[in-house]
Amino acid sequence: MPSMLFEKTTVIGVGLIGASLALAMRKASLAASITGHGRNEANLQRAKEWSIIDSYELDPAKACEGADLVVLATPVGTFKSLVKGISGSLKPGAVVIDVGSVKGDLVYGIESLMPDMVHYVPCHPIAGSERSGIDTSSADLFEDRLCIITKTENTAVAAFNDVSELWRAIGSRVELLSPEEHDMIFGLVSHLPHLVAYALVNTVADMDPGSIKYAGNGFKDATRIAAGSPDLWRDIAAFNSENLLRFLDILKANIEGLSIYIREGDFKGLEEAFKRASELRKSIES
Amino acid sequence: MPSMLFEKTTVIGVGLIGASLALAMRKASLAASITGHGRNEANLQRAKEWSIIDSYELDPAKACEGADLVVLATPVGTFKSLVKGISGSLKPGAVVIDVGSVKGDLVYGIESLMPDMVHYVPCHPIAGSERSGIDTSSADLFEDRLCIITKTENTAVAAFNDVSELWRAIGSRVELLSPEEHDMIFGLVSHLPHLVAYALVNTVADMDPGSIKYAGNGFKDATRIAAGSPDLWRDIAAFNSENLLRFLDILKANIEGLSIYIREGDFKGLEEAFKRASELRKSIES
Numbered sequence: 001m002p003s004m005l006f007e008k009t010t011v012i013g014v015g016l017i018g019a020s021l022a023l024a025m026r027k028a029s030l031a032a033s034i035t036g037h038g039r040n041e042a043n044l045q046r047a048k049e050w051s052i053i054d055s056y057e058l059d060p061a062k063a064c065e066g067a068d069l070v071v072l073a074t075p076v077g078t079f080k081s082l083v084k085g086i087s088g089s090l091k092p093g094a095v096v097i098d099v100g101s102v103k104g105d106l107v108y109g110i111e112s113l114m115p116d117m118v119h120y121v122p123c124h125p126i127a128g129s130e131r132s133g134i135d136t137s138s139a140d141l142f143e144d145r146l147c148i149i150t151k152t153e154n155t156a157v158a159a160f161n162d163v164s165e166l167w168r169a170i171g172s173r174v175e176l177l178s179p180e181e182h183d184m185i186f187g188l189v190s191h192l193p194h195l196v197a198y199a200l201v202n203t204v205a206d207m208d209p210g211s212i213k214y215a216g217n218g219f220k221d222a223t224r225i226a227a228g229s230p231d232l233w234r235d236i237a238a239f240n241s242e243n244l245l246r247f248l249d250i251l252k253a254n255i256e257g258l259s260i261y262i263r264e265g266d267f268k269g270l271e272e273a274f275k276r277a278s279e280l281r282k283s284i285e286s
Numbered sequence: 287m288p289s290m291l292f293e294k295t296t297v298i299g300v301g302l303i304g305a306s307l308a309l310a311m312r313k314a315s316l317a318a319s320i321t322g323h324g325r326n327e328a329n330l331q332r333a334k335e336w337s338i339i340d341s342y343e344l345d346p347a348k349a350c351e352g353a354d355l356v357v358l359a360t361p362v363g364t365f366k367s368l369v370k371g372i373s374g375s376l377k378p379g380a381v382v383i384d385v386g387s388v389k390g391d392l393v394y395g396i397e398s399l400m401p402d403m404v405h406y407v408p409c410h411p412i413a414g415s416e417r418s419g420i421d422t423s424s425a426d427l428f429e430d431r432l433c434i435i436t437k438t439e440n441t442a443v444a445a446f447n448d449v450s451e452l453w454r455a456i457g458s459r460v461e462l463l464s465p466e467e468h469d470m471i472f473g474l475v476s477h478l479p480h481l482v483a484y485a486l487v488n489t490v491a492d493m494d495p496g497s498i499k500y501a502g503n504g505f506k507d508a509t510r511i512a513a514g515s516p517d518l519w520r521d522i523a524a525f526n527s528e529n530l531l532r533f534l535d536i537l538k539a540n541i542e543g544l545s546i547y548i549r550e551g552d553f554k555g556l557e558e559a560f561k562r563a564s565e566l567r568k569s570i571e572s
Contacts, residue, residue, distance in 0.1 A: 128504065190505060200482050205566050215570055221510045224567075226560075227564055233560055237556060250489045262534075267523070281487050283498065
């Protein structure tokens with residue numbers, strides 16, 4: 001492994017993931033200089049003061065000039081317009097990655113916008129949190145975490161290898177999925193649970209918001225992700241809407257099923273439904 | 287506060303809560319001897335070996351002979367038949383508490399079964415977990431936790447005071463609610479989230495159970511309570527069915543609302559729904 005994979009790195013969107021990746025790359029000596037770009041100059045200034053980035057640029061195209069690696073770490077809804085904005089200033093041989101939670105069609109859309117000689121590698125580090133912003137960033141965020149790379153037939157082999165190496169060097173395990181598989185799986189185990197948590201908290205809001213002060217650890221755990229950024233999750237829901245609509249229907253059927261057991265007093269049936277869920281949940285670590 | 291509130295204590299159901307209460311009472315010198323009762327003799331034997339209890343009895347009536355305090359710590363569905371079984375052996379002046387997660391009508395049902403001169407104080411320590419059994423018990427389980435006492439017009443003042451003192455002595459804050467208020471509030475912030483978690487995991491089971499291995503912390507947090515005991519939660523759902531059916535309807539409406547926003551591409555509406563939930567969730571600690 002080369003000691004310096006990417007001479008100049010540009011991070012677009014210096015939040016939890018972007019700032020943590022900058023810190024992790026710096027810690028592992030994978031970048032000589034890191035430039036940040038974002039909409040909020042005060043945040044970029046703080047990121048510079050905290051040595052998360054070396055410098056920042058308010059113009060995204062300028063931020064990407066001469067970059068060997070560009071990291072797209074803004075909400076997924078901004079990726080395509082960002083790529084349009086920076087494509088003119090990307091140098092031949094540059095590698096662009098995104099760290100978005102949605103892949104699918106978005107990957108093909110981004111690929112089609114990439115200039116010749118620029119190599120795009122779609123990534124999704126499974127390291128998100130309900131927290132956001134540089135205050136919560138950490139050089140260790142990706143350690144022992146999974147990073148999905150959704151390689152397509154258009155992904156350049158050398159760029160794919162370098163990017164895989166990057167994630168491994170900061171402690172992640174790399175796994176490959178197609179963009180479609182990715183959105184099915186993470187729609188189910190990440191996007192759907194977020195929608196459910198939002199709906200659950202809104203049910204409390206509808207019925208008796210004051211009762212939330214009695215919440216124990218069960219409620220806190222179950223709804224922690226409902227504290228996540230509304231705009232981030234709006235974008236994710238928009239880009240994975242087809243899968244999510246299907247999953248929401250199955251979820252509604254499961255909830256209706258529990259209602260029926262309770263209404264009809266079929267508590268044996270209810271217990272069986274609980275058991276089925278309990279067994280699958282216990283198959284992964286707590 | 288007397289240094290020894292209850293000379294002889296009997297714990298019926300030596301699981302997470304029962305065993306932890308025994309350990310906590312012992313640590314705070316609130317019981318001279320603790321007798322255990324349960325259906326599983328191997329568990330009682332282990333509880334004795336680990337000095338959680340001093341002795342055990344396989345006959346519940348015998349276990350309660352001479353007890354100053356009897357703790358009902360089995361699933362709520364067993365309480366009434368247990369009380370019928372032990373009422374003949376309870377001594378005058380004995381205090382009976384339960385630690386069940388459901389109150390409401392059950393409290394009045396238990397009250398009506400109590401012999402004269404025996405004092406029942408309905409309690410709900412908010413210290414449950416998806417874990418169960420004595421392996422996970424701890425003398426500190428109730429520290430800095432809330433304990434709800436659902437006092438009624440029939441609750442004896444002296445017994446209520448002693449029991450409140452007991453919870454405070456092991457580190458809990460005591461708060462009063464009526465049995466009805468209790469079931470409304472905890473139906474909303476505890477029982478409903480359990481049903482939702484079971485339904486969510488069953489949705490994964492229906493769609494693609496293998497995808498669970500990709501689950502990150504968000505999914506793990508959101509579904510941790512789905513690992514809880516199916517029989518315990520079956521009973522709770524049965525005893526709080528009226529509230530739960532109402533809440534499940536509101537939940538379904540919220541989920542349907544999210545579906546409609548997504549289907550119609552109203553992502554501004556979706557974001558507003560997320561924001562509403564996010565703000566209420568952020569009003570309590572993470």
